[in-house]
Amino acid sequence: MQFLVNIDVDDLERAIAFYREGLGLTVGRRLGDDGVEMLGGSSPLYLLEKSPGSRTAGDQARSYERHWTPVHLDMVVDDVEAAVERAVAAGAKLESPVRVNNWGAIAGLADPFGHGFCLLEFRGRGYDEIGA
CATH class of the missing domain: 3.10.180.10 (2,3-Dihydroxybiphenyl 1,2-Dioxygenase, domain 1)
Known part of the structure; x- marks a missing residue:
């Protein structure tokens, strides 16, 4: 697939x-x-x-204001702080600053079209730090 x-x-x-x-x-x-x-x-x-205003598959009107959906993109980067700075300089909105977890660091942003996305940097063993 x-x-x-x-x-x-x-x-x-x-x-x-x-x-x-x-x-x-x-x-x-x-x-x-x-x-x-x-x-x-x-x-x-x-x-x-x-x-x-055009219709989506669900017959809703498209809007490019900030909107929330449970489906979003996580983009893995080598340096989350630098990636956030670059994205914001290009027009992204920082919605949640970099947070450090045992698996790495993550920041929440929105693109200029209202779509949310996260930038994350794996550290240590990445998600294996929280895996079973």
Whole structure:
């Protein structure tokens, strides 16, 4: 099985700039006028331009204000403090500062399109520190 990550945005060029500058991804290929493949993570990330107010699969209207969903991205980085600084400089909003746990460190952010994500850095044995 392969995972593809799709992120709806209201401004494709602004999204490309954020995900390139803020998270270090690169453009893989254009998908017509309304989509782009971003590379640099373990799975491709697809930015899809969708108008605010357009209907989603659940027949809700798209909104790019900050919203919450139980499905979000965790992005593993080598240096969480530096990654947070880079993301915020590119337009992310820091929602929860770096917290250190026995498995590593994590920070909660939102991209300029209202999508939440976490940056985390594994330390020691990573999640094996809390595994059975």
